[in-house]
Every structure is written in structure tokens, then in C-alpha cells.
Amino acid sequence: MVPFRVIWRNLFGHPVRSLLTAASLVVAMFLLCVLRSLVVTLDAGVTEARTDRLVVQSAASLFVTLPENYRGKVAAVEGVKHVCSWTWFGAYYQRRENFFAQFSTDQDTLLAMYPEMEIVAGDYERFRLNRNSCIVGEALVKSYGFKLGDKVPLIGTFIQRLDGQPWEFEVAAVYRSKAGTLDSGTLFFHHEFLKKAREEKLCTGEEGVNTYVVKVADGNDPITVASRIDSLFENGPQKVQTTTEAEFNAQFVSMIGNIPFFLSAIGSGVLFAIVMAVVNTMLMASREQTRAVGILKALGFTSTTVFLVFLLQAITLSLLGGGTGVALALATSDALRDALGTTFPNYVVSHDTVVVGLIVTVVVGLIAGLVPALKLAKLNPVNALRAEQ
Amino acid sequence: MALVPLNYNLRSLIQRRTSTFLTALALGATVATVAGVLALQQGFETLFTKSGRDDVVVFLRKGAASEGESAFTRDDTRYLVNSITEIAKDASGKPIAAVESFLALRRRKMDGGETNVPVRGVSPMSFDLMGDRLKITSGRTFQPSSDEVIIGAKLAGRIQNTLVGDTIVFNMTPFKVVGIFENDGPAGSEVWGDVERIIEALDRPLFNRVIAKLADSSPDALAAFNARMQADVQSPCEVKTEAEYLAGLTGMLSGLLQFVGSILGSVMGIAAVFTATNTMLSAIASRTHEIGILLATGFRPIPIFLSFMFESLVLGVFGGAIGCLLVLPVNGIETGTSNFATFTEVAFAFKITPQVLTSAVIFSLVLGLLAGAWPAWKAAMMKPTEALRRS
Numbered sequence: 200m201v202p203f204r205v206i207w208r209n210l211f212g213h214p215v216r217s218l219l220t221a222a223s224l225v226v227a228m229f230l231l232c233v234l235r236s237l238v239v240t241l242d243a244g245v246t247e248a249r250t251d252r253l254v255v256q257s258a259a260s261l262f263v264t265l266p267e268n269y270r271g272k273v274a275a276v277e278g279v280k281h282v283c284s285w286t287w288f289g290a291y292y293q294r295r296e297n298f299f300a301q302f303s304t305d306q307d308t309l310l311a312m313y314p315e316m317e318i319v320a321g322d323y324e325r326f327r328l329n330r331n332s333c334i335v336g337e338a339l340v341k342s343y344g345f346k347l348g349d350k351v352p353l354i355g356t357f358i359q360r361l362d363g364q365p366w367e368f369e370v371a372a373v374y375r376s377k378a379g380t381l382d383s384g385t386l387f388f389h390h391e392f393l394k395k396a397r398e399e400k401l402c403t404g405e406e407g408v409n410t411y412v413v414k415v416a417d418g419n420d421p422i423t424v425a426s427r428i429d430s431l432f433e434n435g436p437q438k439v440q441t442t443t444e445a446e447f448n449a450q451f452v453s454m455i456g457n458i459p460f461f462l463s464a465i466g467s468g469v470l471f472a473i474v475m476a477v478v479n480t481m482l483m484a485s486r487e488q489t490r491a492v493g494i495l496k497a498l499g500f501t502s503t504t505v506f507l508v509f510l511l512q513a514i515t516l517s518l519l520g521g522g523t524g525v526a527l528a529l530a531t532s533d534a535l536r537d538a539l540g541t542t543f544p545n546y547v548v549s550h551d552t553v554v555v556g557l558i559v560t561v562v563v564g565l566i567a568g569l570v571p572a573l574k575l576a577k578l579n580p581v582n583a584l585r586a587e588q
Numbered sequence: 589m590a591l592v593p594l595n596y597n598l599r600s601l602i603q604r605r606t607s608t609f610l611t612a613l614a615l616g617a618t619v620a621t622v623a624g625v626l627a628l629q630q631g632f633e634t635l636f637t638k639s640g641r642d643d644v645v646v647f648l649r650k651g652a653a654s655e656g657e658s659a660f661t662r663d664d665t666r667y668l669v670n671s672i673t674e675i676a677k678d679a680s681g682k683p684i685a686a687v688e689s690f691l692a693l694r695r696r697k698m699d700g701g702e703t704n705v706p707v708r709g710v711s712p713m714s715f716d717l718m719g720d721r722l723k724i725t726s727g728r729t730f731q732p733s734s735d736e737v738i739i740g741a742k743l744a745g746r747i748q749n750t751l752v753g754d755t756i757v758f759n760m761t762p763f764k765v766v767g768i769f770e771n772d773g774p775a776g777s778e779v780w781g782d783v784e785r786i787i788e789a790l791d792r793p794l795f796n797r798v799i800a801k802l803a804d805s806s807p808d809a810l811a812a813f814n815a816r817m818q819a820d821v822q823s824p825c826e827v828k829t830e831a832e833y834l835a836g837l838t839g840m841l842s843g844l845l846q847f848v849g850s851i852l853g854s855v856m857g858i859a860a861v862f863t864a865t866n867t868m869l870s871a872i873a874s875r876t877h878e879i880g881i882l883l884a885t886g887f888r889p890i891p892i893f894l895s896f897m898f899e900s901l902v903l904g905v906f907g908g909a910i911g912c913l914l915v916l917p918v919n920g921i922e923t924g925t926s927n928f929a930t931f932t933e934v935a936f937a938f939k940i941t942p943q944v945l946t947s948a949v950i951f952s953l954v955l956g957l958l959a960g961a962w963p964a965w966k967a968a969m970m971k972p973t974e975a976l977r978r979s
Contacts, residue, residue: 230855263691475614476860
């Protein structure tokens with residue numbers, strides 16, 4: 200039988216030290232959970248990608264546009280249910296620092312293409328019917344205070360109005376994304392609007408669209424449909440490359456560089472530092488508890504019990520601090536997402552992260568407690584009792 | 589006022605070496621992590637800022653911040669090169685100005701995955717403007733008006749079909765790789781070919797920028813010239829020195845890395861300070877009796893305070909040294925990231941500059957001082973009689 204009261208009392212035999220160690224653990228585990236959540240959020244576009252969506256892009260470059268008439272041709276391919284175009288607009292709101300994603304799109308198919316798009320304010324129909332309107336993500340409402348009916352002025356960079364005026368889109372609806380495949384910080388407007396401005400030579404920029412997203416009809420193999428689309432344009436004028444949504448999103452993740460490497464390097468730095476800290480604390484504690492161990496042994500407690508008492512003490516300390524850190528990460532999930540604004544609009548601390556965080560916490564306690572616990576367990580009670588207090 | 593001999597503290601650190609070592613390791617890991625992020629920022633920034641010239645100017649379409657956003661028609665470029673009198677002329681009377689195109693093309697990396705490789709179409713004058721900053725290290729340069737390209741040394745071998753003798757296909761047109769070139773700036777990870785051939789192959793009849801040498805490149809003349817070109821009726825432009833242009837491109841990533849570094853530094857720093865405080869508290873607790881003796885023999889509280897601050901500072905020095913040793917191996921490691929301004933891959937290396945090491949050591953010393961303050965205060969405030977009574 201393990202005397203749990205002894206564990207508890209030992210832990211608070213030196214309250215300041217336990218508190219400081221626990222506080223370091225709070226900070227470290229909070230940081231680790233946040234780092235992991237950032238990676239998970241970045242990867243969500245890949246891990247949560249739907250298998251029934253394909254992306255058609257130019258085989259040469261994402262920055263080479265595809266002709267407008269590809270839309271109809273792709274839609275006519277066997278196994279294609281919907282087609283929705285995306286074209287990067289690259290403008291900014293008031294100042295260059297206020298940068299967020301804007302795309303022109305096909306208002307008739309956007310909502311059908313993305314069931315994860317949930318309208319939280321306004322009316323999608325209103326957006327669909329009004330050519331000068333837009334639909335904005337919730338993160339933009341939080342960051343810039345856009346309201347329904349507002350006319351959002353956007354200053355073009357590579358697509359500029361020739362009269363020098365900013366573009367204006369009326370906010371018709373606000374959406375929230377329920378999955379990592381759609382960003383909650385994007386503004387969508389009618390592609391027809393942009394196409395018309397270009398046809399009437401009111402603005403700069405090239406004709407065409409960046410990508411066509413395709414919804415594969417039920418019962419069709421996406422890979423077969425993709426190769427049908429690719430072979431359709433094999434001889435130009437623009438060769439296309441059709442990929443799954445997961446592959447398409449993966450290229451953006453890999454573009455940022457070796458993020459998993461950077462973050463795991465930082466993570467190991469944090470972990471290493473915290474393990475050293477807890478080992479240090481447990482060594483100090485073991486020195487002080489040598490006499491107490493002598494008493495336990497003299498009272499007839501076995502070496503195994505002494506070992507467990509000390510190990511559990513380390514794990515309890517670790518859990519007190521680490522657990523709080525994990526809980527803190529979980530509790531600040533929403534606040535941090537809002538603070539990160541449009542950079543990580545889908546940031547969330549997942550249950551996986553909480554579980555991983557707690558496991559790491561227990562392992563840190565185990566590592567820190569193991570060596571001193573073994574040393575104490577092996578002590579001869581006579582020598583232990585003689586130790587200085 | 590007699591100071592406590594420094595030897596007292598140094599011996600104590602040696603006496604408690606396990607604890608000293610573990611604390612220094614915890615501080616070191618913290619310092620190394622922050623220094624690693626700073627090294628990344630330095631590597632990225634040096635690549636862009638050191639390579640920009642002050643006497644070469646970049647013309648972009650008004651409102652554009654990068655080449656990717658800028659676009660000129662053929663008429664625009666003819667007008668800019670031939671009608672702008674501020675542009676310097678060479679010995680034969682030709683304006684020293686080059687028209688360039690720029691596009692990120694999707695390429696397969698040798699180790700799998702895809703990336704966006706910047707492909708630049710250049711004019712003969714581009715080479716004159718580069719001067720000896722661009723060196724052909726193997727093969728030769730491309731023949732004007734031919735389907736040949738040269739490859740930046742940082743790309744060669746990392747991307748498929750980028751070695752001399754390979755054939756690289758842009759859209760439907762095959763180009764022959766005839767040479768590899770070196771450049772310390774971002775051009776070192778670009779592909780260069782004849783601008784006319786490149787835009788034809790890509791079926792994209794647009795130019796992205798004009799670079800030129802001005803007859804008068806003093807800051808005042810440039811500011812006036814920029815103001816004039818912003819308001820130009822035929823082709824309104826932004827005119828910046830190349831140095832300014834490149835510095836502008838790095839702003840976002842550089843700022844992001846500095847931000848990450850400072851957040852990490854403060855958060856990890858808190859944890860490290862707590863660890864070192866624990867060590868110092870324990871060091872003082874086990875020496876209560878000795879502190880009593882010091883006080884009884886006439887040492888004043890301030891020297892005792894300073895004595896323990898010194899001990900903590902030495903911990904910080906150890907931490908800083910370990911941190912520098914831990915971070916040194918990353919120096920020179922090549923990595924790639926996206927230049928967000930142009931969405932293309934740039935290769936650069938971690939760079940441990942003296943600045944990084946200095947910040948690392950200072951950071952560690954500050955951590956040591958912060959950690960020592962409270963325990964040293966506690967030691968200085970002890971009552972000699974009570975302290976002496978403790979065994």
C-alpha cells in the first residue's frame with residue numbers, strides 16, 4: 200500500500216520550490232500545446248481535405264491563369280457534379296498591413312461546393328443575386344469590424360482600377376468554416392464582376408481564373424475524373440494539372456518551408472529545458488527526503504513502496520504544472536485565435552493535443568523521478584536515518 | 589564596505605555541480621532555441637539586404653510592392669527604357685536599363701514534393717547591371733534569343749532537371765540548361781533565360797519590372813524622380829533603389845521571425861528564470877549557517893546580496909556558453925522557405941552572426957540576474973542570530 204499522504208506532504212514540504220517548478224511546467228506545456236496546435240491547424244487543410252473535391256490548376260504555375268472557357272469544358276467531363284472557380288485578387292484594406300485573402304468565385308456553386316461553409320449572418324441568396332456584393336469570413340468581422348451592408352473598399356495591387364479608385368464590395372453575408380479546408384478569413388466576390396471589369400478594360404490584370412475546384416459526382420472515382428480532365432487539355436492552350444484537394448493544400452503547407460522541422464526543433468528545446476528543470480527539483484527533493492525515507496524503511500515499508508512514493512511525487516508535481524499548462528492552452532484557444540486574427544483563422548487546440556500534452560507531462564515526471572527514486576529505494580535505512588536534515 | 593570574496597561563490601557552484609550543470613543546461617536550451625530563431629532571421633535578412641545596390645533602381649507599376657504584383661505592357665517598357673531621360677547611358681549611348689519578366693513555376697524537388705521556382709526573363713543589359721555580382725561557375729551563359737537557361741547555384745541539384753546539359757520544360761517549350769551561376773542575393777535561387785523566349789514559352793505577354801541605372805542616383809534626385817514617375821500619365825511607376833526593394837520584400841518574414849523569437853524568448857525565459865531561482869534558493873537554504881557567519885563577521889547585507897547576484901550571474905554565463913555551443917552546429921545549414929511577397933522558394937542558410945551570439949549571451953545574463961534577485965535578497969535580509977542557529 201502506497202502512503203499517499205506522504206506523497207502529498209513531501210510535495211509541499213518545500214512549497215516555494217514546488218510552486219516555481221510547477222509554474223515552469225505550466226509555461227512549457229502551454230507553449231508545447233500552442234506549437235502543436237499551430238502545426239495541426241496548418242495541416243488541417245490537408246488532413247481534413249475531402250476526397251470528392253479536385254483542384255484544376257495550370258500545369259506550369261499557379262500564377263498562370265486558365266482560360267474562362269475551361270469552366271464549361273470541365274463541367275461537361277463525365278463524373279463532374281459542380282465546378283467553382285477561384286481567382287486570387289491580392290488587394291488590401293486601407294493599409295498594406297491589413298492583408299487578407301480575397302478571391303473571385305462562382306456564386307452559384309460556392310455554397311454547394313463547400314458544405315463546411317456555414318452562414319452565420321446575412322443571407323447567401325442576397326450575395327448570390329447581387330453582383331457587387333461579397334461574403335466574408337467571421338475572422339474578418341472580428342479583425343476589421345465589417346458589418347452587413349458595409350461597402351468594403353479594397354485597394355488593388357496587381358488588379359487595379361484604371362480610374363485610380365478602390366474596389367468596393369457590399370457585405371451580403373458572413374460565414375464560419377466548420378473545417379480546416381476552408382479559411383474563415385477570406386472575402387469572396389463574384390467572378391462575373393471581375394470578368395466584366397476586365398472586358399470593359401476598366402482594370403489591369405490578366406484574364407482567366409487561377410483554379411477550378413471540381414466536385415466529383417457520387418459513385419465516380421476522383422482519380423479517374425482527374426485524369427479525364429488532364430487529358431482534355433493535353434494539347435493546350437494551357438496544360439492543366441488536376442490534383443486532389445489534399446495535394447493542392449499540401450503545396451501551400453510545404454511552401455512555408457520545413458515548418459514541422461522548425462517547430463519540432465523549438466519544441467525539443469522547450470522540452471529539454473523543462474526536463475532539466477524538473478530533474479533538478481527532484482534531485483534537490485531527494486536529498487532532503489533522505490531521512491524521511493530512512494523513517495519509512497524503519498517502519499517496515501518496502502523498497503518498492505519507497506520507489507513508488509518518490510516516483511508518484513514527481514509525476515504528481517509534473518501533472519499539477521503540466522496539466523494546468525494544457526488546460527490553459529485549451530481555455531485560451533478561442534482568445535488566441537481572435538488575437539492571431541487572419542493569420543490563423545482556424546486555430547484550435549484539439550483533443551489530440553490535450554491527450555499528447557498530458558502524456559508528455561507524465562513522461563517528464565517519470566524521467567525526472569526515475570533516477571532519484573531508484574537511489575532512494577536502494578538506501579540502507581541506517582545510513583538514511585543518519586543523513587543530515 | 590568589504591565585499592564577499594568571489595571565490596566563495598565559485599566554489600559553491602563547483603560544490604553543487606549537478607545542480608549547477610542542470611540549471612545551466614536548462615538556461616542553455618532556452619538560449620539556444622531563441623538564438624536558432626534569430627539565426628534564421630539573420631540568414632534571411634542578409635540574403636536580401638546585403639545584395640541590394642543603392643545605385644540601381646527598380647521600376648514597378650504604381651501600387652505594386654513586388655514583381656509578382658507589377659505588370660508592364662511592351663509599350664510601357666519601350667517608353668520607360670527609351671524616353672526616361674534620367675536613366676544613365678553607356679559608352680555607346682544605349683540606356684542602361686533592362687526589361688525583366690518574373691514568374692513562379694511549379695517544379696519537382698529532387699527529394700520529392702513540389703515548390704515554386706522563380707524564373708526570370710532577362711535582357712542583355714541585366715548582366716551589365718549585375719556586373720561581377722553574378723558569376724558563371726560552370727558551363728556558359730545563354731545565347732540571346734535562344735531556348736537556353738542558366739540556373740542559380742542554390743537551385744542546381746535541388747530541383748529536377750537543373751544541371752548543365754539537362755532539359756527543363758516551361759509549359760510546352762523545352763529549354764536547355766547551359767550554365768550554373770552564383771549570386772549572393774535572391775538571384776542565386778532563380779532560373780535566368782532570355783526574356784522574349786520566356787514570355788513566349790509561357791504565353792504571357794507581360795513584363796514585370798524594369799531595372800536601370802540613374803545618371804544621378806543621390807537620394808534627393810531619386811525622391812524627386814519617384815514623385816515624377818508616380819504621377820506619370822503614360823506609365824505611372826514606383827521607383828525604388830534595389831536595396832530598398834529587396835528590404836521591403838523581407839519585411840514580413842523577417843518581422844515574423846523576430847516576433848516568434850521574442851515571444852519564445854519571453855515565454856521560455858519565464859520558465860528558465862523559475863528553474864534558476866529554485867537552484868539559487870536551494871543554494872542559499874543549504875548555506876544559511878554560512879550566511880549567518882558572514883553576517884556575524886561583519887559583512888553588510890549589500891555585499892551579501894551582490895555576492896549571490898554574482899553567483900546567479902555566473903550561472904547565466906554558463907547557460908549562455910552552453911546555449912551558444914548548442915546553437916553553433918546549425919550555422920550554415922541550408923534551408924528553403926517561401927518568400928511571401930512573391931510566393932517563390934528562396935534558399936538561405938542559418939547564420940550565427942556575432943550579433944546572434946551577443947544577444948544570446950545578454951539574454952542568458954538577464955535570465956541569471958532575474959533568477960538571482962529574490963534569493964539574494966532573502967539571503968541579505970537574514971538575521972545573523974537566526975541564521976547561525978540553523979545547522
